[in-house]
Each structure stands twice: as structure tokens, then as C-alpha cells.
Amino acid sequence: MGTLATTAQNNELAPMTTESDIHALVRSKRAQIEAVMSNALDPQLLYSILQTAMAREPKLLQCTPESIISCCLKCAVLGLKPSSVDGLGKAYILPYGNKNYQTGQMEATFILGYKGMLDLARRTGEIKTLNATPVFEDDGIKLFMDETGQPYIKAGEVNLNANHDPSKLQFVFLNAEFTNGGHYRTYMTRAEIDAVRARSKAGDKGPWKSDYVAMARKTVVRRAFPYLPVSTEAQSAAVSDETTPHYDFLNRNTKPVNTTTPVETIKEPTQ
Structure with a gap:
């Protein structure tokens, strides 16, 4: 059993070291994750982005689990897959940024690409x-x-x-x-x-x-x-570019108010 699966009972997140830990994190925090997602957004897309990004950018394992989840959620809500997933350069999730003041670990950073900016701007x-x-x-x-x-x-x-x-x-x-x-x-x-x-x-x-x-x-x-x-979602994405998205929702025990409105319905990618 992975480290996160062991610590999930105490609602704590430990550093990820294996793929099994990734699955354990998703299972232990699934309710909190899906609570902040719109009904129009397929949760499977988020999990697909998470798994693929981690597999293709192993250094993300050095970042806090919360920051990785939040960056992947940002991509899923905006409908922009990170470049490590599709190679299109619309968005990036990179393993650097400010260190978490509690754990000392680095935090994943969300970066919009040029094509992602154009995509968001044109959607209206x-x-x-x-x-x-x-x-x-x-x-x-x-x-x-x-x-x-x-x-x-x-x-x-x-x-x-x-x-x-x-x-x-x-x-x-x-x-x-x-x-x-x-x-x-x-x-x-x-x-x-x-x-x-x-x-x-x-x-x-x-x-x-x-x-x-x-x-x-x-x-x-x-x-x-x-x-x-452009839409408010696009404006928000531009403002939060090159930052670690807020991930306080992961440690909430009650269902938060859903304030996320997706720019469009996103379907699960064909395998």
C-alpha cells in the first residue's frame, strides 16, 4: 500500500513516491476534488491528465501532492491539456515554484502557453x-x-x-x-x-x-x-498564470460551494 493510502485516515497528505501513491491520493480525496468541479466537467479527464502528466514529468513527484492536483484541476476546468500530455504547448505543469512553508517541498506551477491563451480568448x-x-x-x-x-x-x-x-x-x-x-x-x-x-x-x-x-x-x-x-474564466487564468493554484479545498471535510464555471463541456478523451 502506498504512503498516501496509509496516511489518508488522518486526512494528511504525504509526498508521493510511486504510481500506487497517486491512485491512493485520488481515492482518498475524490470527494473533495469532485465537489469543486462543475457537473459539466467529466472527472475522468482530470484523473487522466494527472496520471499522464506524472508519468511524463517524473520530477513532479518532488512537489506537494496538493499542488499537482490543483494544477491538473486548473487544466481540466479550462479544457487545456498540459503539454506533457498532448505536446501542443497550450499549458504546462512544471515542478518548480515556491516551497511549501509546512512541508518544505516544491510546489507544481501552472503555466499557460501561447496557444492556450489564444484558445481561451477565442471561445467567446x-x-x-x-x-x-x-x-x-x-x-x-x-x-x-x-x-x-x-x-x-x-x-x-x-x-x-x-x-x-x-x-x-x-x-x-x-x-x-x-x-x-x-x-x-x-x-x-x-x-x-x-x-x-x-x-x-x-x-x-x-x-x-x-x-x-x-x-x-x-x-x-x-x-x-x-x-x-474574453470570459471571466479566461481573465482568471491569465491572472493566475505561473502560480500554484489554490488547493485549500483538498483539506475540507465538507462540500464547498462550487464557484467554478467551465468555459465549455469537456468530454473524456478517447483511449
């Missing part, structure tokens, strides 16, 4: 197009301001040999066209993007290291969220 159906264009030094693309102070870009001669190495990124330009005819445009320079990266827990690792341009594009989309017609 009020955005006609949404693009975050990375512009590199020798792309021949210039940034201008119109008479209203709105930025726009204009391409010059196309350079088919342009160097798109991440180190050559100049800025990222965002253009959002709404279905009602409105629009929103903004941009962030390389220096502004790197300042955000420097403040990030994942600044020198994870997707910032492996997918810098995608994270730069996501940073611009995230900054634009307050000005886009």
Missing part, C-alpha cells in the same frame, strides 16, 4: 481574428502610429533569409479584430518582454527557455486580455 466568439506577430531584426517590418495613437506595422521588402533566432526578436505586435467591427492593437518590445521574463519564476527554465518566441507572444496576449472581450 466575439473575436474575429487575434494575432501576435513576432518581428525580427531583418524582417523588413516597421512599426508606426496612426493619427489616433494606435500602432500598426508595415512590411517593406521581404527578406527570405531573415534570421529568426530568438535573440533577434525586436518586438511582438498584437492585432485583434472583433466581430462587432471594433479592434485593439498593441505591442511589446524585446526589452519589455525580457522584463516580464525576469520577474517570472520560470524565467530561466521551462517554456521560457525552450519556446522563447511563443512565450513572448503569449506575454503580449496576456497583457491585452483586459481590453479583449
